[in-house]
Amino acid sequence: MASDSPLVAITGANGTIGYASALHALRKGHRVRCVVRREEAIATISAGPSLQQFAELVEYAVVPDNTMKGAYDAALIDATYVVHIAGVWPKPNYHPDDEIYYPFVKSMENVLSAAEKAGTVRRIVFTQAGAALVNPNDGDTLGTAMDKIIDEYVPVNEASASFRPPLATSHHAYCGAKAYCMTYLNSLQEAGTFPFSIVQVIPGTVIGPSELNTTASDASARMDRMSRAILFNDPKPRYAFGFVHVDDCAAVHIEALDEEKVPDSELPDWFIAAASSKFGKNGDDIWKEAGDAVEKEFQKEIKNGLVTVGRDNVPVNIPFRIDSRMTERMLLGGRKFRGLVECVTEVGHWYKRLTEEGQN
Numbered sequence: 080m081a082s083d084s085p086l087v088a089i090t091g092a093n094g095t096i097g098y099a100s101a102l103h104a105l106r107k108g109h110r111v112r113c114v115v116r117r118e119e120a121i122a123t124i125s126a127g128p129s130l131q132q133f134a135e136l137v138e139y140a141v142v143p144d145n146t147m148k149g150a151y152d153a154a155l156i157d158a159t160y161v162v163h164i165a166g167v168w169p170k171p172n173y174h175p176d177d178e179i180y181y182p183f184v185k186s187m188e189n190v191l192s193a194a195e196k197a198g199t200v201r202r203i204v205f206t207q208a209g210a211a212l213v214n215p216n217d218g219d220t221l222g223t224a225m226d227k228i229i230d231e232y233v234p235v236n237e238a239s240a241s242f243r244p245p246l247a248t249s250h251h252a253y254c255g256a257k258a259y260c261m262t263y264l265n266s267l268q269e270a271g272t273f274p275f276s277i278v279q280v281i282p283g284t285v286i287g288p289s290e291l292n293t294t295a296s297d298a299s300a301r302m303d304r305m306s307r308a309i310l311f312n313d314p315k316p317r318y319a320f321g322f323v324h325v326d327d328c329a330a331v332h333i334e335a336l337d338e339e340k341v342p343d344s345e346l347p348d349w350f351i352a353a354a355s356s357k358f359g360k361n362g363d364d365i366w367k368e369a370g371d372a373v374e375k376e377f378q379k380e381i382k383n384g385l386v387t388v389g390r391d392n393v394p395v396n397i398p399f400r401i402d403s404r405m406t407e408r409m410l411l412g413g414r415k416f417r418g419l420v421e422c423v424t425e426v427g428h429w430y431k432r433l434t435e436e437g438q439n
């Protein structure tokens with residue numbers, strides 16, 4: 080293993096963003112330590128065809144419970160950079176406090192503590208969520224006008240940031256945990272509390288194929304909710320905070336580690352990993368464009384029932400217009416993020432290919 084290249088520890092490396100981020104880091108010449116919760120996840124990652132090309136640059140660490148004190152201490156030893164992606168999806172049946180709020184908060188605290196103990200970490204990237212920008216008490220009243228803006232300095236929702244257990248629902252726990260973590264980390268970065276810098280990323284819905292899913296059934300089961308809604312007529316998603324291709328999202332996470340490209344003094348509150356919205360269009364317009372594109376691109380598949388266009392499945396709440404131009408300029412060299420049409424079309428072709436391969 081090339082010991083002179085930086086070591087990037089990536090938590091949740093078997094997930095959608097995590098695996099893509101590991102590949103992006105490896106392609107940039109970094110060493111990568113994939114941090115996962117289950118031993119069997121190592122086999123899943125190491126079977127990835129693209130990752131196998133860099134096998135000598137990859138190592139693994141297992142952290143079964145990231146809420147335990149000292150959980151990440153061994154996993155971050157000798158790391159130059161950390162990308163903390165691992166998190167919990169707020170399923171309705173999860174206990175709001177014990178299975179959502181505290182895992183987010185405690186895992187954040189454990190990453191910070193482990194990085195300080197390691198003494199080698201120079202920068203940490205934390206994955207956050209648009210859920211921190213809304214108050215769950217508003218219910219489904221936010222509409223699709225997209226009359227608010229998400230940019231690199233969008234404020235966290237003050238009500239959600241004030242939530243503390245006991246919390247009423249998984250939604251309250253998720254919004255509250257993310258809002259608290261984002262506010263807390265921002266204060267640490269501004270104060271220069273730690274000997275490393277702190278970067279935060281707010282992704283939109285992450286869309287795109289994954290080579291870790293090798294069958295159509297696996298792809299369908301793990302597909303993002305936007306693609307499922309528009310390609311299979313699944314029920315409409317509840318929220319949309321922008322849309323991003325998985326590879327673009329990974330690029331933001333890894334390029335944000337570059338201290339020469341982005342000095343500490345130029346870090347925004349958060350980077351926005353989502354395609355900028357077209358000015359003057361609302362959520363219904365964007366969804367219609369995607370529906371039109373799917374109908375045009377998959378005429379044969381619509382006829383044979385493989386694709387069923389969910390033209391009316393516009394997410395219930397799309398309150399924000401995305402302006403990610405600063406992120407594009409600072410991290411992507413000015414290249415534009417791929418939007419909903421490009422992302423969903425690619426997912427449709429990927430699913431079609433896996434279906435055809437399964438029939439042969």
